[in-house]
Amino acid sequence: MLPRNPIARDTAELPSSSSPSSSAKTRPSSRKHKPSKENDPPSDHNIIVPYSPSHVKSKSPLPPRPPSSNPLKRKLALDTIAAENSLPATTDSGVKVIVRMRPLRKDKDEGDPIVQKISGDSLSINGRTFTFDSVADVEATQLDIFEHVGVPLVENCLAGFNSSVFAYGQTGSGKTYTMWGPANSLAEENVAKEQQGLTPRVFERLFARIKEIYNEQVTDLLDPSQRNLQIREDVKSGVYVENLTENQVSTMEDVTQ
Numbered sequence: 001m002l003p004r005n006p007i008a009r010d011t012a013e014l015p016s017s018s019s020p021s022s023s024a025k026t027r028p029s030s031r032k033h034k035p036s037k038e039n040d041p042p043s044d045h046n047i048i049v050p051y052s053p054s055h056v057k058s059k060s061p062l063p064p065r066p067p068s069s070n071p072l073k074r075k076l077a078l079d080t081i082a083a084e085n086s087l088p089a090t091t092d093s094g095v096k097v098i099v100r101m102r103p104l105r106k107d108k109d110e111g112d113p114i115v116q117k118i119s120g121d122s123l124s125i126n127g128r129t130f131t132f133d134s135v136a137d138v139e140a141t142q143l144d145i146f147e148h149v150g151v152p153l154v155e156n157c158l159a160g161f162n163s164s165v166f167a168y169g170q171t172g173s174g175k176t177y178t179m180w181g182p183a184n185s186l187a188e189e190n191v192a193k194e195q196q197g198l199t200p201r202v203f204e205r206l207f208a209r210i211k212e213i214y215n216e217q218v219t220d221l222l223d224p225s226q227r228n229l230q231i232r233e234d235v236k237s238g239v240y241v242e243n244l245t246e247n248q249v250s251t252m253e254d255v256t257q
């Protein structure tokens, strides 16, 4: 499905973002599919992959690329996130594979961890190296993951692009924790904010800026008298809708009001 985005899409590639771990390398925006056994599916259940994997570089039925019409903002945002959270800035290949390592559970997991983070985008398991767009180690917080995965996703959605997160991993690897939060977070309302996973954080951010773009007209759904709002772009804010009403929401009730 094509996005209903009146902004003309620019399909030019972004320059590769630099990152602390990969700045010395000259890796292209998409990972190379190395001929060795590297990048075979990880067998360790402490690893989850919260973004849909793809080693396909060409002839791929990928959805429309994220908004390279707004390259400066995306690059700035990702660089900032990388610097703050020690996660490398992801490049603009459309699909990102981000691995999150789960800490060992004292009550269930025995022995030493066999997964070692090598750099911001690689890890080793039993001496074999695997490379991804980025690797979040056991220290990564829910907020780190949201800022690295969720924020760019919301930005893409608000720019009119379909976006999705696909959590992949063995049972017990942390998919639910990453997507929602601890096990009780689905049943209980008062989950500590810092424990909240991607989904509630993305909803909160996304619905705070509700708008409708239809027939190249932007209408403010929170104030329908405001029609035909103008889409503008600047270096600081990126693409934005002028005079759009913004309401902060913190619960589902707020969202559905």
Ligand SMILES: Nc1ncnc2c1ncn2[C@@H]1O[C@H](COP(=O)(O)OP(=O)(O)OP(=O)(O)O)[C@@H](O)[C@H]1O
Binding pocket: 101, 102, 103, 105, 169, 170, 171, 172, 173, 174, 175, 176, 177, 178, 181, 182, 183
């Ligand atoms: N990054 C993390 N930090 C702390 N605890 C975590 C982390 N990731 C997962 N856990 C904990 O590990 C346990 C298993 O995680 P979770 O239930 O999310 O796995 P899952 O991949 O969804 O499993 P399943 O496929 O069986 O549903 C849970 O108790 C969860 O709270």
